[in-house]
Amino acid sequence: MTVDLEWDDLRIFLAVADAGSLSGAARRLKASQPTLSRRIAEMEYGLGEPLFVRKNRGITLTKTGLKLLPAAQGMAQWATEAHRSLDAKNSPVSGRVRITAAPAFALYFLAPFAETLKRKHPQITLEVLVSTERLNLSLGEADIALRKQPSDDPDLITVDEVIVPIGAYASRDYARRLPAKYDFRDIDWITWAGAHEIMSPYPELAARIPDFRPAFMSDDYSVQVAACRAGVGAMILLKTSHRLKRPGELVELKLELPASLRAPQAIICHKRMAELPKVRTVVDLLRQEFADLRKSQGAQKLRMVTPTIPRLAKDKNGSPKHSGQRHKE
Structure with missing residues (x-):
């Protein structure tokens, strides 16, 4: 049995092969997982051979899928070149x-x-x-x-x-409720959830805090930020201070963050x-x-290391008045 594979079918095939799962490909293509599953099944039926091996954790290519992959990648590059040509x-x-x-x-x-x-x-x-x-x-x-x-x-x-500097941020009200001297264990941390749990800053915080347990978790970053602004806890956020100011309702906490959290x-x-x-x-x-x-x-580094030069008192003629003591070099 032969089948004419259209570019749209191959685009789905490539997305699934690259993501390693139907759910990942669905997110990338902004389509539903059942739709992709149906389209892949139709391709496999037309070819008379399976393209993927379904496993508990994701999927892998079959021998037929591996044979099809280079040709599909070539078509993807041709499609990209066509768009560039129009551009x-x-x-x-x-x-x-x-x-x-x-x-x-x-x-x-x-x-x-x-x-x-x-x-x-x-x-x-x-x-x-x-x-x-x-x-x-x-x-x-x-x-x-x-x-x-x-x-x-x-x-x-x-x-x-x-390297973008980072800091720990919380709402003003939350920061006021913290003890005078606090460390990482005193903070209610907001982190990633679900499959994203392995992403920073969860591993770094877990390594620093015994029996680490976040106060709030979400797989949506904007939801995490909203929770932080609402006073649920603190987040590790970027410090892009050259032009993009931190929202006024969030303040930086006085914590020395581990070097592994750099961005x-x-x-x-x-x-x-x-x-x-x-x-x-x-x-x-x-x-x-x-x-x-x-x-x-x-x-910022220059401001931190530049010493403050004291102003010398002047006499009535406007000349510097020396105390007889020399400043150490």
């Missing part, structure tokens, strides 16, 4: 640019960044794909990625890197996508944001 005929700095990022960076970095982009390049539409999973840039699932680690894929380039971030792009004017324009603005972050961090 090249449009205005050089217009169109949609898709950036994938983790929830924290999407909320506190990219959302405010969109205002700068809109003001300088109103013909570019920014689409932020918020995901805790890694979208595939080679398959055209996004144009730019903000990730914790630089890529070792030869087809991807790491454009810039920065490195890299701008990653596919080599071919980096040549598109609209993508290059967004990347350049992102690099400027990273430069501003580095500059603000350097200024």
